[in-house]
Amino acid sequence: MVTKVHLDALKSEAASVEALIARASDRDILSRISLNHRLASLRQEIAEQEADRGTIAGVALIFDGDPVTGSSAIDASFAGKTLQNYQELISKQVAFSAGMLSARGPVPEEAQEAARMNIKSLVHGSFGFVLEESEADEPPMFDSPVKVAVEQISDLMLDVTSQNLVAFEKRLEDIDFRVFNTLKKFVSVIYKAGATMRVAERHREVRFDLVSLGRAYERLKETDVSQTEEVVVGELLGLIPIQRRFEFRREDKAEVLKGRVSQMLSADYIERLEKEGIMAGRKWRATISTKSVEHPDGRHASTTHTLIDLVQI
Incomplete structure (x- = not known):
C-alpha cells in the first residue's frame, strides 16, 4: 500500500537523483547512464501510484x-x-x-x-x-x-x-x-x-x-454525549424518504418527535410507506434513539432523535 508518505519519499529521491545528474561530469558516462535509468524508474513509479486511486483502505x-x-x-x-x-x-x-x-x-x-x-x-x-x-x-x-x-x-x-x-x-x-x-x-x-x-x-x-x-x-x-433507545407507540405523521426525516406523535405523552431516519430502515421500506399512504390513522411501534449533547461552552445542550425501527400494530 502506497500512502502519501511513500509518494513524498519517492519524489524526494527523484529530486536527489536529478541533482546528482546535474552535478555529474560529462566524462562519467556510466554514472550518468545509471542515474538516468534510476530517475526514469522513479518517475514511472510515481506516475503509476498517482494514477492509481486505490479502493481499499x-x-x-x-x-x-x-x-x-x-x-x-x-x-x-x-x-x-x-x-x-x-x-x-x-x-x-x-x-x-x-x-x-x-x-x-x-x-x-x-x-x-x-x-x-x-x-x-x-x-x-x-x-x-x-x-x-x-x-x-x-x-x-x-x-x-x-x-x-x-x-x-x-x-x-x-x-x-x-x-x-x-x-x-x-x-x-x-x-x-x-x-x-x-x-x-x-x-x-x-x-x-x-x-x-x-x-x-x-x-x-x-x-x-x-x-x-x-x-x-x-x-x-x-463535552458529554449520551444516547438512549426507547420503544414508543403512536402515530407516524410524516416520512420524507429523500431527506430521511420523520415526525412521530407518541401516544403516552402526546409529544411530537422529529428527527432523522436510521440507515437500519432501508430506502425501499421508507418509500413504500410513503407511496402506499399507510401511515395515517394507524398505530405504530417505533424504536427511537435519543442523543443528548452537553456542549463544551457549558451554557447549552442539544437533543436529536433517530428513528431506528418501525412496526405497524
Missing part, C-alpha cells in the same frame, strides 16, 4: 514526541493503546455507517471482521505504522467501507482539533456517541503521552501537533 499513523526515540523505537504501551483505539474507531464508524451500531453491546462481528486492518510495515523518520485492510480476491470497483471510514475519521479529527469551534459543534450533531467515546480515548492517550501525530492516506496527509491535540482533548473532556 491504507493509512500510515506516524508519531513523534515523548513516546518516540529517534526513528528507531516507540513506547510499546503507547503504541498498543493507540493502535487498538484507532482500530476500534474504524470498526465503530464502519458499523455506524452501515446502520449496524446499536446504543449498547458489542460491535457486530460482521462489522469488526470487515473493518479489520493489519500492520503491513513501519514508517521511519519519526516512527509509525502502515495499516491496510485485508484484500479480497479482487479489489472492489468503488471505495471499500473501511477506506471511507478511514477518511471520515481523519475528517472528524480535523474538525475536533480545528481552531474553528463551529466545525466542532457541527460534528456533535452527527457523531454517534459510541464513536465519540472512542475518539475521546484515542485523543487522550496521544495527548497525555506528549505525542504528536500525522495521518497519511493515499493522497493526503494531516498533522496534529501538541496545540491542536490539547485543544481537542479539552473540548472532548468538557
Whole structure:
C-alpha cells in the first residue's frame, strides 16, 4: 500500500537523483547512464501510484514526541493503546455507517471482521505504522467501507482539533456517541503521552501537533454525549424518504418527535410507506434513539432523535 508518505519519499529521491545528474561530469558516462535509468524508474513509479486511486483502505499513523526515540523505537504501551483505539474507531464508524451500531453491546462481528486492518510495515523518520485492510480476491470497483471510514475519521479529527469551534459543534450533531467515546480515548492517550501525530492516506496527509491535540482533548473532556433507545407507540405523521426525516406523535405523552431516519430502515421500506399512504390513522411501534449533547461552552445542550425501527400494530 502506497500512502502519501511513500509518494513524498519517492519524489524526494527523484529530486536527489536529478541533482546528482546535474552535478555529474560529462566524462562519467556510466554514472550518468545509471542515474538516468534510476530517475526514469522513479518517475514511472510515481506516475503509476498517482494514477492509481486505490479502493481499499491504507493509512500510515506516524508519531513523534515523548513516546518516540529517534526513528528507531516507540513506547510499546503507547503504541498498543493507540493502535487498538484507532482500530476500534474504524470498526465503530464502519458499523455506524452501515446502520449496524446499536446504543449498547458489542460491535457486530460482521462489522469488526470487515473493518479489520493489519500492520503491513513501519514508517521511519519519526516512527509509525502502515495499516491496510485485508484484500479480497479482487479489489472492489468503488471505495471499500473501511477506506471511507478511514477518511471520515481523519475528517472528524480535523474538525475536533480545528481552531474553528463551529466545525466542532457541527460534528456533535452527527457523531454517534459510541464513536465519540472512542475518539475521546484515542485523543487522550496521544495527548497525555506528549505525542504528536500525522495521518497519511493515499493522497493526503494531516498533522496534529501538541496545540491542536490539547485543544481537542479539552473540548472532548468538557463535552458529554449520551444516547438512549426507547420503544414508543403512536402515530407516524410524516416520512420524507429523500431527506430521511420523520415526525412521530407518541401516544403516552402526546409529544411530537422529529428527527432523522436510521440507515437500519432501508430506502425501499421508507418509500413504500410513503407511496402506499399507510401511515395515517394507524398505530405504530417505533424504536427511537435519543442523543443528548452537553456542549463544551457549558451554557447549552442539544437533543436529536433517530428513528431506528418501525412496526405497524
